[in-house]
Amino acid sequence: MAEHLSQSELDYPFKLLEYINGFRVSQVIFSACDLGVFDLFLRSPTPLSAEAVARELGASEGGTERLLDVLAGFHILEVEVVEGKALYSGTDVSNLYLSKAGAKSLYDMIVYFSQTIYPLWGSLADAIRERKNEHETNIESEDLFKAAYRSDEEMLKFMGFMNSTWVIDGHDVVTAFDLSPFNTIIILGGCSGALAREVTREYPAATVTVLDSSAVLQAAREHFLQADDTIQFQEGDFCAGEIPPADLYVLPRIIHDWKEDMVVQLLQKIHGSCKPGGGILIVEALLFENKRGPVTTQIFSLNMLVQTGGQEHPPSHYCRMMATAGFHGVQVRRTGKCYDAILGIK
Ligand SMILES: C[S@@+](CC[C@H](N)C(=O)[O-])C[C@H]1O[C@@H](n2cnc3c(N)ncnc32)[C@H](O)[C@@H]1O
Structure with a gap:
């Protein structure tokens, strides 16, 4: 067995799958920047629903919701489900690095x-x-x-x-x-x-x-x-x-x-x-x-x-x-x- 791989990695190649999927990870961030998602959260004083984000960005609600969910999965956005309704907000990382207007914008x-x-x-x-x-x-x-x-x-x-x-x-x-x-x-x-x-x-x-x-x-x-x-x-x-x-x-x-x-x-x-x-x-x-x-x-x-x-x-x-x-x-x-x-x- 290769010394740096655990048995569980060999039984199920988590890392390999993560690497193979890497291009999709990049595209999620690229698309969110392109759509203006992070700048919208930087400007917004309150958390926003997917519906509100979609409306502001002129995008579909279903697509926006899935994009926001992945970003929350990456811990780039915050999400809170209140009475069955998801509300999203920016994080220090998204505000600082990912928004166009962020102090250390990338x-x-x-x-x-x-x-x-x-x-x-x-x-x-x-x-x-x-x-x-x-x-x-x-x-x-x-x-x-x-x-x-x-x-x-x-x-x-x-x-x-x-x-x-x-x-x-x-x-x-x-x-x-x-x-x-x-x-x-x-x-x-x-x-x-x-x-x-x-x-x-x-x-x-x-x-x-x-x-x-x-x-x-x-x-x-x-x-x-x-x-x-x-x-x-x-x-x-x-x-x-x-x-x-x-x-x-x-x-x-x-x-x-x-x-x-x-x-x-x-x-x-x-x-x-x-x-x-x-x-x-x-x-x-x-x-x-x-x-x-x-x-x-x-x-x-x-x-x-x-x-x-x-x-x-x-x-x-x-x-x-x-x-x-x-x-x-x-x-x-x-x-x-x-x-x-x-x-x-x-
Ligand atoms: C890869 S970029 C690096 C830019 C910058 N040093 C940085 O790290 O942000 C290479 C830079 O060198 C400049 N450059 C390349 N060949 C040059 C030359 N023969 N004389 C003057 N500048 C040159 C390019 O215009 C470019 O701005």
């Missing part, structure tokens, strides 16, 4: 998963067979962002998704190491500036600049700028163009997009621009060395195959690539959340 992430990632994953087996598909997976690195940003709408969705992650992981990754010795910090491929804002919040004395393409920065200025922003935006191309000098380069979710030879070239280029005593902070989800997880990161790695041709790595791979590029004293910190931090010094 709504944009959910929209991106539902509208972009979910259809792509229908081609997972083809991506593993190394067959190109209609979504241009396994594309060469230079075409990567042309494909990710195939329309303005798609680019905004992607940027919204990127933003959502740092709402929940940002503080942990920027405090994994003490970054206060670094005065000038450039976030390479910093997108809408979500992680840069976490850096300025934690290290207000630092000058923080986001470097990204002109199209992304234009969208960042139009859609993601905050009134109290102190971050600077600089248009640039870290592959084809110059990398400005700085004390610290932060690379959040950049390395995992590229194949290893491209990564080493980029790290060498950064090493050339980095001030002596400065450093590089790579922010990625780290695999375990023993290949036993974390499952979320293993799934991210498959996602990179489907979407970009890149992959996630264990710490030893990052240490090797950073050392090849000339960085020393490489330290790795796992945050316990999805994203971790690796610091190297010039």
